[in-house]
Amino acid sequence: MSYIKGLKCRECGKDYPKEALHVCEFCFGPLEVVYDYDAIKTVLSKDVIASRRPNMWRYKELLPLDGEPVVGFDVGFTPFIRARNLGKVLGVKELYIKNDAVNSPTLSFKDRVVAVAISKAREFGFKVVACASTGNLANSVAANAAACSMDSYVFIPADLEKTKVLGTVVYGSKVVAIKGSYDEVNRLCSEIAGKYGWAFVNINIRPYYAEGSKAFGYEVAEQMGWRLPRHIIVPMAGGSLITKIKKAFNEFRRLGFVEEMETKVYGAQPTGCAPIVTAVKDGAELIRPVKPNTIAKSLAIGNPADGYYSVKAIKESGGWAEDVSDNEIIEAMKLLAETEGIFTETAGGVTLGVTKKLIEQGRIPKDESIVLSITGNGLKTQESLYGKISEPVVIEAKIAEFDNLLNSGGDAYAIRA
Ligand SMILES: *Cc1c(COP(=O)(O)O)cnc(C)c1O
Ligand SMILES: [Zn+2]
DSSP: OOOOEEEETTOOOOOOOOSSSOBTTOOOOOOEEEEEEEHHHHOHHHHHHHSSSSSSGGGGGSSOEEEEEEEEOOOOOEEEEEHHHHHHHTTEEEEEEGGGGOOTTTBHHHHHHHHHHHHHHHHHSSSEEEEESSHHHHHHHHHHHHHHHHHEEEEEETTTHHHHHHHHHHOOOOEEEEEHHHHHHHHHHHHHHHHHEETTTTTHHHHHHHTHHHHHHHHHHHTSSSSOOOEEEEESSSHHHHHHHHHHHHHHHHHHSSOOOOOOEEEEEGGGGGGHHHHHHHHHHSSOOOOOOSSGGGGGSSOOEEEEEEEEHHHHOOOOOEEEOOOHHHHHHHHHHHHHOOOHHHHHHHHHHHHHHHHTTTTTTTTTTTEEEEBBGGGGGGGTTTTOOOOOOOSSHHHHHHHHHHOOOGGGGOOOO
């Protein structure tokens, strides 16, 4: 049983059938999935959701599949924790972390969108799945395609982190590294999608793919005890996740699952690639594309597909946007690890660094509920920390050497860059 009515152009409102379409043929606006909420209301309740297995498919009526998923059976329902130690450091009363750094199977929030996209590609009858990726999407498409025995082609910029490249090739995906930026990779992939008829998860089936991000928002609401936070900070690359978290909260309100007023959403980007943040700060309608130069490679999209809509989502909610330097990103990665025992990738450093800044600026009040969106795992971007953190102290296996070390004070653990 499907609750999808069809697709609708976000610009001119023209309706389309639920097919493998992504742009409006009249105005070139992006298409979005439309649901029959009245029908959903008759079958879905908080009790029904709570009785289901702890994965993203517990909200399946609100996801755009006609049948059952074919892959990603354990995706979602990632940990949600009260971050008391970090809250103390930041001087805030009620801080939470939604931790998609441990999502299944490839340790980032992209496992959500890919599980939906590949299942949908199968429903449409595609034989090959593909993507243009800044790293995490590559990992997830490769792993999930392998798990459901589909052929996959993954296109990445040639300068990605080694771990992210390895974590794609290992699944047997055909990986093509392009000499150029993500935006150039993406342009080429649009041509390939048209020519070869493959399902590019984030291009020609993007309307379905993007809906997978909503589950991040549903889980935050459910895990808070069917409440919404007052503030949520979200890292932005193409700008899709932030708009879908807002959509998820709106849908839950509409279905009567939560009562809170609108959550303020805040966008986070690295200073070396902050086209959406710049537009928010300047009050600009249009995004001016940039050439990325940042260690946060997973967020390095200079011409974000959903930039315009993310600016709109931030403004409508009463939120704001900020950016942080590469050094601030690393400091924040260390802070999260040291206070909460969570090793996030550079994108998580961006999210926490921006949160700290917004609290210091007084944009986010200290006495209201705040959720940090941690979207990726630190084990995948280790090279960003080389030379920036202390190394182990090496001694002989002798008690005297250890005694010396203990008596030497903290100097032995200094950073040796
Ligand atoms: C892709 C990605 C994002 C941003 O997602 P968009 O929907 O493109 O804005 C955030 N964090 C991580 C770790 C990502 O890989
Ligand atoms: Zn249109």
